[in-house]
Amino acid sequence: MTGYANGKHHALYRAVLRLSQLMAILGGIVLTGLIVLICISVAGRTMNTILHMTVIENSFPVLAKSLLDWGLGPILGEYEVVETSMPFAIMAFMPLCALTGGHASVDLFTLRMPARVNRAIDLIVAVLFAVCFVLITWRMYEGMAAKMRYNESTTLMQIPIWKAYAAALVAAAVTCVVSTYIVAVRLVESATGRVMLRNEGADY
Template sequence: MHRFMTGLARAMAMLGGVVLTALILITCVSVLGRTLNTMLHSGLAEAVLGGFAKTLLDTGVGPILGDFELVEAGIAFSIFAFLPLCQITGGHASVDIFTSKLPVRVNRFITLVGEVLFALVLALIAWRLYAGMQSKMLYGETTFLLQFPIWWAYAASFAAALLAAVVSAYVAVVRLGEFLTNREIIAAQEGAEH
């Protein structure tokens, strides 16, 4: 079961990475296009390039239409896509100034409470994303520039948040087992510690 959940979390993180990389490229190309457009409209460009500046502008050199709409929709998905891997590997940052001196059993209990709360919060977020998606579908809302249905972004974020909630619930169950048996089942806190 752990291997399956880890594989699922890794696949979702890779998909989130692909989306995030695409968003970075879109942003870079859009900024470059906006900069070139501004430069080509300057008096200096018209003096140096003459009619070629107008020819370039006529080809559509400029920012990508709706770049911020794409980034807004994609970044939410990317964040939720990375959460399952972070959760299953214990990659969340932890500050254990006070708890490091506590007994192992007490730390296991604190970890269990944190995992349960995290699973509940992710389930709540997934539920509200689903409700938001239904609302956007019902009213047929679209983005301003690209006119793509807003519910698409909600659906992608909902799917990633639902997977994050499932993985988080699995981790919470594992932590409960660790607390009850007083033994480590999966390694905790493999991520950043501060």
């Protein structure tokens, strides 16, 4: 379990945790929606192909024509919806992943190192992660601004591309907040020698 070693979940930690969990839930909802969308579209495309088969058209001409006229087939613009929604779905899981230490790590050597050295390594990693995400968020904002200026949109559904940037930008900004909090915690740990935030993977 990730949390304070002394069992006292301070208000700030609880707020950061709840915010991270909320983003992960939203990301899960979007990801689930995309999976359902793809499944329906693939099923529709398959049925459309079957209904165009000669044997089906000859055996069930009225049924085949009725279903095709009804619009049975792939969902229009499914790829565009996935393309514009997936960045948010990915970014939405980053805050909780960072807070719980869910990133891949190799601790073969660090397990043998003194606690003081491990605290220093944790601090360096936290700082680098925070800096990287601040840069990612900044560049994402610049990309969104450019898409807004040129009013770019997808080909089929005319989805404004800047909206996809904006959604991912919100998740990235939350990750910046969480990573900054983690840096502050690691600084306190390095100064006091206390373990305040344990990283035991994403199984929270």
